[in-house]
Amino acid sequence: MQRDKDIVLEVEDIHKKYREEKILKGVSFKVKKGETKVIIGPSGTGKSTLLRCINQLTIPDRGRVWLEGEEVTHTKKSINQFRQKIGMVFQDFNLFDHLTALGNVEIGLIKVKGMDKNKARQKAMEELRQVGLENQAYLYPAQLSGGQKQRVSIARALAMDPKVILFDEPTSALDPELIGEVLEAIKNLAIQGMTMVLVTHEMGFARSVANEIIFIENGKILESGSPYKLFNNPKYERTRRFLKKITELYGESSEKR
């Protein structure tokens, strides 16, 4: 198969069922280098499951995933080789509670990448600076606000120099006034050319940052396209209604916050 060198992540025909219930029924998409893909869809459609299938935290029943042309699924290599190149940011942060902000960011460098402790510390500090948290480096997660926690978790993902970062509703657990700082950090990554897949309901953000929006419903991609197309000229009435609903629910512009 001829593969486009620009494609960082390719997801092909992912199927997943839990017990008898089919959650994902064949999802495929490609992400080019530097692209930001936004995935939207009603709650319970399998968006989180899809992201977990990409780095095999959940094993899909069928389908394949490639990272930079190398197959992640059915690989002879250790899955950990791939996971360290696929950053993941969770809705509820999942920071390691017993480690400082700095410790959270450097532990992957030390234990997974085998980096020298001093080097790891320097790099971790740089990543924290990147998300504006160098002054919070020695605080523990329980001492940070939700927005700060999520920025630490972004720094933790960034530190591994991932090829792509997966965000699973990174602002959904945050108080409204803290959403802006996290979106800001993600936007900066987009500007710097990071490749990202983002599940979010923040439509103002999606509009200004996404190269493509993918609308998933009932385990399948119903429609995908540029933000302009989906908002102004969607193929399906269902897409229009869903976008209208979440825009009302979550607000139009993240910048206003």
Added chain:
Amino acid sequence: MSEFYFIRNILLLPLLEGTLITIKLIALSIPLGLILGILLAVGRVYGNKLISSLCAAYVIFFRGTPLLVQLFILYYGLPSIGIFFSPLTAAIIGFILCSGAYHSEYIRGAIQSIKGGQMMAAEALGMSRVQAILYIILPQALRRAIPGCSNEIIYLVKYSSLAFMVTLIELTGAGKIIASRYFKYTEVFLVVGIIYLLMVSVITKFLNMLEKKLEIPGLE
């Protein structure tokens, strides 16, 4: 016989010797019991079906039978199949095996109280299961298990007196011998009791300090 001579040579010196044996007993049983407890708990939670049920069966057996019976089997029973232990070894093995079972229950509970997202985040970073358990799960779980495990450690100090039943002259045993020879039960066991109290106090103090020191800032 002067009172002073009795107190020093007949009471205190033998009791001191007994105390040293008791300290030897617990100094080996506490850490090794804890390690066994960690292994059992990890096996129970993260092991495959076989390992998990073996660990569960182990815990059921050692929590479900009297420690004294376990000690009798180790010391008096095993020689019949050709395994001989000295009283000290039999007692230490017995205490490790038994306290390991109790520790494992506290540690298992603590592991299971850690949110699933911690393991997921560790694995998403590219950590292996073992790395995630070692660097992420256990450091948190063991902190949470400190109060429970402290209890078990304090019990261990006291049930170490059962070693006397396999002929080891530890603190209680030493007391029993003096008391019955000189018929001074009250005085002797009062001293014995005070020595246990001292040991328990020191250990409690240490464990509290440890818990404080390991406390994660900001967590309630």
